[in-house]
Amino acid sequence: MNNIALYEERPVIFDFQNKSVETLSLDTLKRTHKENDINGHPLTGIYHYQVVEQVAELCALNGLNFQIEEIFAAQNRNRQTPGVVILPQVESVFGEKAIEAHVLRRIFTTIKINDQETPDINTTIAIAYHQDGIQIAIGPNVKICHNQCILSPSRTVSNYGNKKVTTEEMFHTVNDWLNNFSDYRINDLRILEQMKQINCTLNDTYQLIGLLTSMRVAKDSSNKKLSKCVNSYPLNQSQISTFTENCLIAYQEKQILSLWDVYNIATELYKPGRTEIPNLIPQNLSLINTLTNYYNLD
Structure with a gap:
């Protein structure tokens, strides 16, 4: 079964003044303000929710049983590029602290893959979207405590830093992981053992x-x-x-x-x-x- 997060959507508004991290669903993330350049295109080339959707699409194309888990948005108090910005002009339309008035620049989520899971371990794809760029990683996940394992540099990819690739190449790498999911899974479990x-x-x-x-x-x-x-x-x-x-x-x-x-x-x-x-x-x-x-x- 391929699913987007199964938990009930709770927050009606965000409160980053009193919380450093808020949790939300993909549908709620899509409601937040989209940051565009002067031509109306995504400022970073791709919106945060589109990254999550594209990875989920790759899971589906590779026939995997997956679920998008809860999404975390974080504030970082940086004056130049804060993790969260609230737009007063949008608040005036949707209300104080409305979801639609928030620009979210720091997002983290995982996509759970249940194929070949054991009683203790399944697999998760970790996605981090932030001011520097996008990072994606894959590895075993400890079910009871939701601890993400990343067991090799070959299990990570990003579109910034010393080993950066293009965003398109990044998704190609993710597709390669998923196309060879069984081999990666067997090798990872061997390391854990x-x-x-x-x-x-x-x-x-x-x-x-x-x-x-x-x-x-x-x-x-x-x-x-x-x-x-x-x-x-x-x-x-x-x-x-x-x-x-x-x-x-x-x-x-x-x-x-x-x-x-x-x-x-x-x-x-x-x-x-x-x-x-x-x-x-x-x-x-x-x-x-x-x-x-x-x-x-x-």
Whole structure:
């Protein structure tokens, strides 16, 4: 069954003054104000909702059982290009804080694929649309906690940054993932199983925390030689503190965790409201790259 989000649409208005993140459906996203250039075309070449629709269409064309999940919109308080802008002239028509008066520039959602799912794991396509551009990634999703796994650079694509492609090429890449869905799925589950077989003592995790902290310090350093050594760190300092605390709590219950357990404690932080939307996919990818190198994952 191919579906758009099944939950009931709740919000009548948005309130970004009191909330940093709002949730909405695709239909509601389409009602928000469309940001155009002087010729009346999408300012970034494509509207946010069109990205979601095109990925969903590719899922359907490849015969997959999918569902568009809830969509997150976030404010970022940037004076130059804020994540949310409210247009007073549109409010005067539709009412105060009306959905139609909002320009939303930071959007994140996932499309769930249930094909070849296990009791614990299905697959999700993550979509991040923001001021820098568009990022899309695919990987296993842990059902119980909705933790997105991105297990290889080949599972991500974007139309900005050092490895940017055109928007059209980006959708071609997504279609390739879906056309080869079974092969990608089998390989991803093999990596997850390998992680489950690797034991991590508390001391092992202390060493990992030290590595994550060193990467964060290097990336944020004013020393350019240091900062260039790290493209994107897995966790910022606040997240490292939360990760460390959650690991310590987990070790109170078990003397040894698997690498899969530790990985899930970290990926719990990669959600809107806990990580800035432009960083959700890059940090997630940086984490698996770090673990792959540290633990010699295949």
